[in-house]
Amino acid sequence: MASIEQARAALAPHGVxxxxxxxxxxxxxxxxxxxxxxxxxxxxxxxxxINERVGHAGLTVSTAGNPFSIPPLARxxxxxxxxxxHGITGxxxxxxxxxxxxxxxxxxxxxxxxxxxxxxxxxxxxxGAWEDDGPLFADIFEMAACLxxxxxVWDEAxxxxxxxxxxxxxxxxxxxxxxxAPLIGAARAGDLVDVFSx
Numbered sequence: 795m796a797s798i799e800q801a802r803a804a805l806a807p808h809g810v811x812x813x814x815x816x817x818x819x820x821x822x823x824x825x826x827x828x829x830x831x832x833x834x835x836x837x838x839x840x841x842x843x844i845n846e847r848v849g850h851a852g853l854t855v856s857t858a859g860n861p862f863s864i865p866p867l868a869r870x871x872x873x874x875x876x877x878x879x880h881g882i883t884g885x886x887x888x889x890x891x892x893x894x895x896x897x898x899x900x901x902x903x904x905x906x907x908x909x910x911x912x913x914x915x916x917x918x919x920x921x922g923a924w925e926d927d928g929p930l931f932a933d934i935f936e937m938a939a940c941l942x943x944x945x946x947v948w949d950e951a952x953x954x955x956x957x958x959x960x961x962x963x964x965x966x967x968x969x970x971x972x973x974x975a976p977l978i979g980a981a982r983a984g985d986l987v988d989v990f991s992x
Contacts, residue, residue, distance in 0.1 A: 800939040804940070862899075862905075876902070915928065943974055970983075
């Protein structure tokens with residue numbers, strides 16, 4: 795598992811981090827899980843200030859395909875629209891399990907915190923019914939450390955990231971696996987980069 799320090803170090807290049815306390819920023823209809831409260835208090839993905847209506851932007855982390863998006867705590871509950879409830883009517887969607895909470899996404903493909911286990915799943919939108927596919931990350935700190943690291947390697951690669959056929963340059967893929975290995979082990983690192991089309 796990744797530490798709080800590893801999560802902070804991985805996310806810091808991608809935007810402002812600041813402590814966000816549940817008592818001030820959580821607007822959900824369910825109690826905020828302790829692990830999520832600790833994540834926002836100790837890692838605190840906040841992002842830049844947009845305006846009074848929007849607030850802080852959260853973090854955007856570049857990668858192959860759509861970027862990863864991690865909302866600030868004040869917008870975490872509204873992030874559930876389209877998953878837990880219908881985004882227009884507000885009607886509760888029966889297909890979304892009560893024990894799931896979206897904590898990040900990649901182009902509307904959600905990273906799902908399981909309230910029972912604390913693990914993080916990743917699901918693809920449009921794949922049919924939402925399925926309990928098992929965890930991608932052990933916890934939210936591991937998720938943050940890995941997503942932030944993916945973004946760091948992407949940013950460091952610059953224009954050299956793609957080959958002529960628009961596949962990710964194998965040199966940078968190998969660098970990413972090497973950087974993820976201390977966080978999740980070499981075998982899992984190789985699998986993870988495949989999940990995100992590296």
